[in-house]
Amino acid sequence: MPRSRIAPTPRRDAIPLVRAFSRDLARAGGLLSPHFLSSGMPLGEARCLYELGHADGLEISTLARYLELDLGYVSRAVSRLAARRLVTKRVAPGDARARSVVVTDQGRRLIAALDRQMDRRLGAWLAAKPRPEIDRLADGLAAAFGSRDARIAIRSPRPGAIGHIIARHGEFYVAERGYPALFEHVVVQAFSDFVTGFSPPRDRIFVAERGGAFAGSVAVKGRASATAQLRFLLVEPDARGRGLGRRLVQRVIDHARRSGERRIVLDTASDLDAARALYASLGFCRTASVSGEPYLPRGVASEHWELAL
Ligand SMILES: CC(C)(COP(=O)(O)OP(=O)(O)OC[C@H]1O[C@@H](n2cnc3c(N)ncnc32)[C@H](O)[C@@H]1OP(=O)(O)O)[C@@H](O)C(=O)NCCC(=O)NCCS
Structure with a gap:
């Protein structure tokens, strides 16, 4: 194969490590x-x-x-x-x-x-190997050999991830979008309720990670009448626009289908244009809109959306 550029020199121990790994892999x-x-x-x-x-x-x-x-x-x-x-x-x-x-x-x-x-x-x-090292190995393999999409892995939260999701919600909505400080309290309360009543396998939290760092999240909660509620969708600004938001929502839809749900509901806000476009493109429809919620900025309405499965 013609070489168009000089290959970067790998770390000194990279080759013996890869060789030892491949010998072990061949045996296992x-x-x-x-x-x-x-x-x-x-x-x-x-x-x-x-x-x-x-x-x-x-x-x-x-x-x-x-x-x-x-x-x-x-x-x-x-x-x-x-x-x-x-x-x-x-x-x-x-x-x-x-x-x-x-x-x-x-x-x-x-x-x-x-x-x-x-x-x-x-x-x-x-x-049989230590879990954090295997997670890091998987991240490294995805980054070095995976497709662009595969560089972001979606997995269950590691310890500490829940606190991080809450913090990022507060920072994004209050600091970046100018939502009232009350919004952060609402998120803390909502997450606390979510975790207290957490009941897998219907309830799930999905965390997206790139190179081990948080890149986004979404959660799903089983409700009465075969209904799943999608919650806490967030993609980090530097990971946006590359299909991750769609992957996360699709993950929730697939999970809800496998769990036997008949519909998915979610609450969003009228100023979250990207999220609303994403939901609409996946077949969700707005079914209700409420103005004047104290935790939203003036003029922004709370919206309820649904998808029949
Ligand atoms: C909404 C959000 C999760 C989308 O994440 P993303 O990774 O950028 O989305 P994707 O790249 O998968 O794009 C999926 C679709 O979203 C919509 N979308 C994404 N960015 C958009 C933008 N800037 N403007 C309008 N629509 C947009 C489009 O419909 C897009 O589909 P397309 O690429 O086929 O046009 C992300 O913008 C985000 O975290 N926003 C802030 C938090 C938020 O609004 N959460 C929802 C709470 S209910």
């Missing part, structure tokens, strides 16, 4: 066995199956190039996968002479079973 993941996770195939063949399962048809030469493997090796691996009815060949789109390889339903079932086994093995391996 069972990668060294000639029968990868009891699949009856070596890792190279299983990797061919995996890549084919994550593409919509690949030619053998493309697969070999991508995996940087010998064409003959990949060709024989694909023949063995085909003999087990895990893959099949079809005419490549746009070239009647070329054949692309696609995974069969049986192949997809095997990939899913291998994924589950691997998740279990690595989950057990990581669970």
Whole structure:
């Protein structure tokens, strides 16, 4: 691959650390066995199956190039996968002479079973390590190897996060938006009620983190009549405009659906244009508006929005 710029020199100990990590990972993941996770195939063949399962048809030469493997090796691996009815060949789109390889339903079932086994093995391996270090490792891996979106992780709150969410709400609304100081008291009270009656799995708090630092939050509370209430949506100013607010609200919608809720309700304010546009774009509708609340600035109304699931 041509190099367009000089690669940065890694920290002195980065390479031996990564090598030690990958040796440990290979052992813990069972990668060294000639029968990868009891699949009856070596890792190279299983990797061919995996890549084919994550593409919509690949030619053998493309697969070999991508995996940087010998064409003959990949060709024989694909023949063995085909003999087990895990893959099949079809005419490549746009070239009647070329054949692309696609995974069969049986192949997809095997990939899913291998994924589950691997998740279990690595989950057990990581669970034996100290949690904060693993969280930092995950953040580092997301920052170095993940997509732009994946650099912000959404997870349950760590100790201290709840106090931080309350503080950021106070700072944002009172200091930045000029809301009356009473608003901060209302947030403290609301969060206190929320945490006191906290009842998982229906109730959840989601915290977004970038490189271990707070980037945003949202919470969801189960109410009567299969109703979920969305609360405490906030994205840090430097993380805005990149889809995080949408990811957080979508997380709440997905969670509410899985919990069997029939609708989601929320309260917002008439001056929060970005939030209102976000809610509207996801199908929420404003159902009520109340003026004159003492915790809101003059001329700003409290609004109730709902989404039927
Ligand atoms: C509302 C908020 C959470 C959005 O977070 P975000 O990460 O910037 O939002 P996204 O990048 O995911 O954008 C999602 C949608 O929000 C709307 N939106 C975001 N920024 C906007 C802006 N400045 N003006 C108008 N609409 C905006 C758009 O509909 C956008 O969709 P689009 O990108 O397809 O146009 C964020 O602005 C925020 O924290 N605001 C202050 C706190 C707040 O209002 N909380 C809601 C309390 S009810």
